[in-house]
Amino acid sequence: MQILVASNNKKKLGELETILAEAGIAGVELLPLSAVEAYEEPVEDGRTFADNALIKARAGVAHTGLATIADDSGIAVEELNGMPGVLSARWSGTHGNDEANNDLLLAQMEHVPDERRAAAFVSTCALVTPDGQEFLAEGRWPGMLLRERHGENGFGYDPLFQPEGEERSSAEMTPAEKNAVSHRHRALEQLVPHIAELAKSA
Amino acid sequence: MQILVASNNKKKLGELETILAEAGIAGVELLPLSAVEAYEEPVEDGRTFADNALIKARAGVAHTGLATIADDSGIAVEELNGMPGVLSARWSGTHGNDEANNDLLLAQMEHVPDERRAAAFVSTCALVTPDGQEFLAEGRWPGMLLRERHGENGFGYDPLFQPEGEERSSAEMTPAEKNAVSHRHRALEQLVPHIAELAKSA
Numbered sequence: 001m002q003i004l005v006a007s008n009n010k011k012k013l014g015e016l017e018t019i020l021a022e023a024g025i026a027g028v029e030l031l032p033l034s035a036v037e038a039y040e041e042p043v044e045d046g047r048t049f050a051d052n053a054l055i056k057a058r059a060g061v062a063h064t065g066l067a068t069i070a071d072d073s074g075i076a077v078e079e080l081n082g083m084p085g086v087l088s089a090r091w092s093g094t095h096g097n098d099e100a101n102n103d104l105l106l107a108q109m110e111h112v113p114d115e116r117r118a119a120a121f122v123s124t125c126a127l128v129t130p131d132g133q134e135f136l137a138e139g140r141w142p143g144m145l146l147r148e149r150h151g152e153n154g155f156g157y158d159p160l161f162q163p164e165g166e167e168r169s170s171a172e173m174t175p176a177e178k179n180a181v182s183h184r185h186r187a188l189e190q191l192v193p194h195i196a197e198l199a200k201s202a
Numbered sequence: 203m204q205i206l207v208a209s210n211n212k213k214k215l216g217e218l219e220t221i222l223a224e225a226g227i228a229g230v231e232l233l234p235l236s237a238v239e240a241y242e243e244p245v246e247d248g249r250t251f252a253d254n255a256l257i258k259a260r261a262g263v264a265h266t267g268l269a270t271i272a273d274d275s276g277i278a279v280e281e282l283n284g285m286p287g288v289l290s291a292r293w294s295g296t297h298g299n300d301e302a303n304n305d306l307l308l309a310q311m312e313h314v315p316d317e318r319r320a321a322a323f324v325s326t327c328a329l330v331t332p333d334g335q336e337f338l339a340e341g342r343w344p345g346m347l348l349r350e351r352h353g354e355n356g357f358g359y360d361p362l363f364q365p366e367g368e369e370r371s372s373a374e375m376t377p378a379e380k381n382a383v384s385h386r387h388r389a390l391e392q393l394v395p396h397i398a399e400l401a402k403s404a
Contacts (some may be wrong), residue, residue, distance in 0.1 A: 043313065045313045045314070045315070047281065047318065079249065080283075080285055080289075081282075081283035081284050081285055081287070082283050083282055083283055083285050085283070087282075087310055090309070090310070091310070092306070092309075093305070093306055093309030093310065094309070103295070104294070104295055104306075107292070107294075107295030107296070108289055108292070108293070108295065111245065111247045112247070113247070116249065
């Protein structure tokens with residue numbers, strides 16, 4: 001069977017392929033968005049990660065008739081009541097400007113002492129099927145916000161995020177290390193039983 | 203009796219004077235911070251408006267031995283889980299830059315539809331006495347966030363805030379109109395009985 005992965009990020013598709021292989025699930029072909037003709041991305045104006053993941057997964061089903069997996073993710077800072085949250089990618093006002101987003105978050109958290117710098121990377125994955133089943137899974141990767149950037153790997157807030165039990169930032173971890181424990185990995189893993197069920201009944 | 207008003211904003215002292223007069227409370231002399239010698243402002247690093255108001259009021263008592271009133275206030279946007287909150291004055295990273303703060307909030311809320319633009323101006327006032335009594339009062343002024351600036355009065359987020367029941371922004375209201383219904387007014391009013399009690403026993 002085919003499942004659409006509604007993301008332009010090829011790494012996400014590869015990550016899910018690995019997870020499915022490790023779980024011993026065969027017979028599932030994952031399709032990237034680039035394989036879909038004339039796809040128009042929906043507006044992600046949800047209030048939560050789950051809202052946005054569902055918006056994207058439903059749009060994929062509507063356009064292709066295939067079961068679709070989508071995710072939305074970001075960083076939730078306790079001191080900011082869980083924000084930047086769904087606004088993570090455009091916290092500073094322009095979409096995808098990692099430099100400006102990191103600068104703003106550092107400035108907002110400048111006077112906040114270490115014991116109040118808890119944060120988590122959060123990912124919510126949605127699986128929507130053509131017959132209208134909807135599955136949601138949330139993965140959290142807890143840690144704290146650093147006071148300056150560390151490391152060159154990753155993207156987004158990786159240079160400012162130190163996972164629990166780590167002495168490095170997530171931008172100092174290798175992609176393989178990060179993938180093995182990340183929020184997205186934790187969310188995708190929870191979808192595996194549902195994907196297995198779909199593959200079995202296909 | 204004398205009460206210190208721990209604020210550099212003379213309008214706040216005037217506002218409280220008016221409220222006390224209207225309540226018929228006599229014999230209270232309000233002192234501004236400028237009347238206090240060698241006063242060092244404490245760091246306002248609280249997690250909430252109440253934290254910061256208490257920090258300032260306690261500092262006033264410690265330095266002068268006088269009962270002290272202080273307030274902290276800001277805007278709480280529902281879509282941002284109550285933020286900017288205590289970070290209202292430095293939301294964009296630099297303290298007191300109203301232009302940049304308004305620009306950032308507009309950009310963060312750009313894709314948010316009208317029915318999700320609820321916001322409130324919030325003020326928490328603290329009254330701390332030399333013998334260690336502490337009173338807190340919160341005032342809320344509910345409304346919604348506009349999509350562009352309106353009006354020239356006020357300061358902070360006034361040009362973006364439309365109070366409930368109003369068709370103008372709070373920056374289009376006169377100072378007298380605003381003072382009569384504002385969050386700070388609502389908080390200060392709640393302190394009146396405690397001030398009256400202090401005045402009586404002084």
